[in-house]
Amino acid sequence: MSSETSRGEWYQGRGLWQHVPEDDWKNWGWQLKNRITTPAEIEKYFTLSPAEKRGCAFANKKLALAITPYFFNLIDFKDEDCPIRRQVIPRIEEMETSPEEMLDPCGEDGNMPVPGLVHRYPDRVLFLVTDRCAAYCRYCTRSRLVSNSQGYDFHPEFEQGIRYIESHPEVRDVLLSGGDPLLLADRKLDYLLGRLRAIDHLEFIRIGSRIPIFLPQRVTPELCEILTKYEPVWMSIHANHPKECTLEVKEACDRLARAGVPLGNQSVLLKGVNDDAETMKALVHRLLRMRVRPYYLYQCDLITGSAHLRADVLKGLEIIENLRGHTSGYAVPQFVIDAPGGGGKVPINPEYVKVVNDDEVVIRNYEGRMFRYSRHVGGVQPDPAEQPEQLPAGWILD
């Protein structure tokens, strides 16, 4: 797998698209219009393996096949195990459902007070504003509705969602997602952000988008102007592998950062893509260089047909263990499991607190060395009557 010992160059290349005029290549409309959406188109560039070929034949019944030429160009055509290829080229394993898998693994549909708006946490909502993406990730947790291949018949409806937020003063944070909100036309996005910004109790607007990775050309100066107009708008991008951090992506992130948009990244732990510490370290280091703060590392949701892409939870813990303390704290994402059935995101951490008793806590550092930290304050032992009623699970109280 890719290793990065020095700063390394930012990949910039067009592979087999040299003949495309620069103006077209850099135009997001051109990139969308020229997406690769059929196995026949893929096979103009490389031969699909039998498992991929059969996967492609079924893909449109589950989640559409679509890849921007820009992102397709990052595939290593000679390598069936290419980490970019595994994310976007369907495989026949997608059509198999394991017993633990679900169509709505995070139980979102049961938490929708109005269609497209998930209100799970006390002070914030997830607002699904479109079912379209620039390209489709084969492990998408929302494949039941994204790309509308499964007859879910999702018609994002701004008005109801906006009215819900307007009438719920406890909502101080909205996360726009989908689908990919940045696929909306500037005019629509301007309208939506304007309506949200006009809500007095809404403090925080953020956008979850893989557009900066799939289609960095979409991050135009005009888009940045809109985001600045309604500041503060935060953004979480979605990069899984260091190869995705190209010069185009770096420049798109630069435009966003200069527009005042704080950037985070959400990765999904994927087997054969990023389930090793070395790859993940290369990714988070590249992200920091693009002014993107790694935010979450997700254990892959139990979405139907994802078994071939899911890695063991302990792999994720091992990766965090290999990051924390070993590299910049800013580079370490929080590893989470979005609880199956709908409990929200649960942080999963290596165990650093070994013992808690009336006198002290015993902790360990990244090297495994143990340390004691006294619980006495001003020489006085804490009153046992004032112990927190519920100690976090996993703590050993002796």
Ligand SMILES: *Cc1c(COP(=O)(O)O)cnc(C)c1O
């Ligand atoms: C992820 C998510 C959020 C945002 O969670 P944070 O931990 O605040 O980033 C909000 N609502 C739903 C339903 C979510 O899945």
Ligand code: SF4
């Ligand atoms: S960009 Fe996000 S919503 Fe779209 S297919 Fe990928 S994971 Fe799903």
